Amino acid sequence: MRRREGTIQESLATLQRLERQYRHQPQELRLKALRLLKEEPSRTLQEVAALLGRSYRTLQRWWSTYQQQGLAGLLHVSKGGGQRPVRIGQKGLRELQQRLQQDGFADLKEIQRFLQEHFGVSYSLSGVWYLVRIKLKAKLKTGRPRSVQQDLQAMEAFKKTVWRRWRIGRSGHKMRHVSA
Secondary structure: OOOOOOOOOOOHHHHHHHHHHOOOOHHHHHHHHHHHHHHOOOOOHHHHHHHHOOOHHHHHHHHHHHHHHHHHHHHOOOOOOOOOOOOOHHHHHHHHHHHHHHOOOOOHHHHHHHHHHHHOOOOOHHHHHHHHHHHOOOOOOOOOOOOOOOOHHHHHHHHHOHHHHHHHHHOOOOOOOOOO
C-alpha cells in the first residue's frame, strides 16, 4: 500500500471543532477523515475509507483536494449538476410562450411539430411536456369532450323544462301544491 504524502496543517482540536460545526453536512465526513489521519499518522487512506464507509477513490480525491487547495478547498462542496440550457434558447422560449398565449396548441404533438419546424430541434413528448408545463408553467387548454351523437334540440328542451324546475326548487322558494 502506498504511503500518503504530505501532512495535515490544522490541529486536532481545530479539526474536532470543525467536525462538530459541520455535523450532518457533507463536509463532516471530510473533516472526520482528516481527523483520523491526524490522530494516527500511520493510517492509510484505504483504512480511513473502510472506517468511514467510503470508497478508496473518494478518499484519494479528498486528500488530493486538501493537498492542492487546503482546508477551504476541501470544505467547498459544489452543488453539482446544474440545469442544462434549453435547446431552443431563451428567444425560442419566449416565442413558444407567446404562441401558447395567442393561438394555443391542440396537443403536445402539435407543439413538437412547431419546435421541429421553427427551431429545427427534436424533442420527445415528455421533453415537450417538461418544457411547457415546468419551464413555462403553462397548461394545454382543452374543451370538454362532446358526444357526436348529442341531440341539440333535446338539450334545449331539457334546459327549458326539467332544468328550470330543478333550479327553482333549489333556490329557496318553496313550491306549493295547489289542489283543484
